[in-house]
Amino acid sequence: MQDDPYAILGVQKTASAEEIKKAYRKLARTSHPDINPDDPAAEARFVKISAAYDLLKDPETRRRFDAGEIDASGQEKRDRNFYRDHAGNREGFSYRTTRDFEDFGDPADIFAEMFRQRSRGSSNGAGSSRFAMPGQDMRYTMDVTFLEAARGATRKITLPEGGTLDVRIPQGLADGQTLRLKGKGGPGSGGAPSGDAYITVTVRPHHVFRREDNDIVMTLPITIDEAILGGKVKTPTLDGAVNLTIPAGATTGQTLRLKGKGIEPKGKPRGDQRVELKIVAPPQVDDELKSFMENWRGSHGYDPRKGMM
Structure with missing residues (x-):
C-alpha cells in the first residue's frame, strides 16, 4: 500500500495515539463490509483503513515510517538497506542484516560482497552457500x-x-x-x-454484556412488583437464558452473581456473571396504581435518604 496512512485516517502527522485510534474506530464502523453489504468498494476501503491504523498505532513502526525507513506497507526502503547472506546459521539458512550503500565505493561492490561471503562459506568447508532471506x-x-x-x-x-x-x-x-x-x-x-x-x-x-477481567457484567431491568415480591426472571448469559431468582425487597444497584457464567480463557478458570438490578417504573401510571401508592405512603412511608444531609 503506497497511500499515506495519515491521509487515509484523516489525521495530521502530529496526531496523538488516542486521536489515531478514535479516527480508525470511526472509519472502521462506517466502512466495515458487514455494514455495507451492497457496496463493493467497502471491503477495499476497510482493508486500507486497517492497514494504515496497523502501521501508525505501533510507536516503533510509526517512527520508522516518519523517518523514511519503511514505506506505507511496512516494507523496508530498499534504496537504503539490503540483506546479505551469512553462512553457518544453525537453522540451515542465513539471517538478514543491513548495511548502508555508503559502506561500498561502488554499487557493484554490493554484489561482490555477496559473492565473497559465499566464497568464504565454501573455503571453510560449509559447502556452497546461497543467498536466503526470511x-x-x-x-x-x-x-x-x-x-x-x-x-x-x-x-x-x-x-x-x-x-x-x-x-x-x-x-x-x-x-x-x-x-x-x-x-x-x-x-x-x-x-x-x-x-x-x-x-x-x-x-x-455488546448491547447487553460488558467484560471486567474474566467476569461478564450486565444490568437487568426489573419491575416494581418483582423488586417488592421477588420472583424468577429470565436472564441472558453466554450459554443462553437462565431463570434468575430475584430476592424479595431487591433494590436498584443490588448485584446478584451467576457462578461460572463468565469468560473462560484457555488454561484459566471461568469467571462469573454479575447481574446489576435496576428497578424500572411502568411506562404508564394508571389511577389504580396511583391510588394504591398514595394510601401505602400515608401509612408506610419511609426516607431512604435519611442521614445523607
Whole structure:
C-alpha cells in the first residue's frame, strides 16, 4: 500500500495515539463490509483503513515510517538497506542484516560482497552457500463481535494484496490482544521460511454484556412488583437464558452473581456473571396504581435518604 496512512485516517502527522485510534474506530464502523453489504468498494476501503491504523498505532513502526525507513506497507526502503547472506546459521539458512550503500565505493561492490561471503562459506568447508532471506512479518487488524471473542470462532480476513486468511479466534480473547499465525506472512527466498502474520484484534461492544477481567457484567431491568415480591426472571448469559431468582425487597444497584457464567480463557478458570438490578417504573401510571401508592405512603412511608444531609 503506497497511500499515506495519515491521509487515509484523516489525521495530521502530529496526531496523538488516542486521536489515531478514535479516527480508525470511526472509519472502521462506517466502512466495515458487514455494514455495507451492497457496496463493493467497502471491503477495499476497510482493508486500507486497517492497514494504515496497523502501521501508525505501533510507536516503533510509526517512527520508522516518519523517518523514511519503511514505506506505507511496512516494507523496508530498499534504496537504503539490503540483506546479505551469512553462512553457518544453525537453522540451515542465513539471517538478514543491513548495511548502508555508503559502506561500498561502488554499487557493484554490493554484489561482490555477496559473492565473497559465499566464497568464504565454501573455503571453510560449509559447502556452497546461497543467498536466503526470511519472509516479511505482516501485521493486520481485525474487528470481532463480543460473542465471537467470548465463545471463540473462525473468521476469514481479506489481505491487502488479495487473497484471504482463515483466523481462529480463541475462546476468551481480550480486546487489543495480538494473534500470531506462524508462517502466514510474506514468502521467504532462497529456501528461507515465510514470515509470520500478527493480527491485533478489536472487540466490538455488546448491547447487553460488558467484560471486567474474566467476569461478564450486565444490568437487568426489573419491575416494581418483582423488586417488592421477588420472583424468577429470565436472564441472558453466554450459554443462553437462565431463570434468575430475584430476592424479595431487591433494590436498584443490588448485584446478584451467576457462578461460572463468565469468560473462560484457555488454561484459566471461568469467571462469573454479575447481574446489576435496576428497578424500572411502568411506562404508564394508571389511577389504580396511583391510588394504591398514595394510601401505602400515608401509612408506610419511609426516607431512604435519611442521614445523607
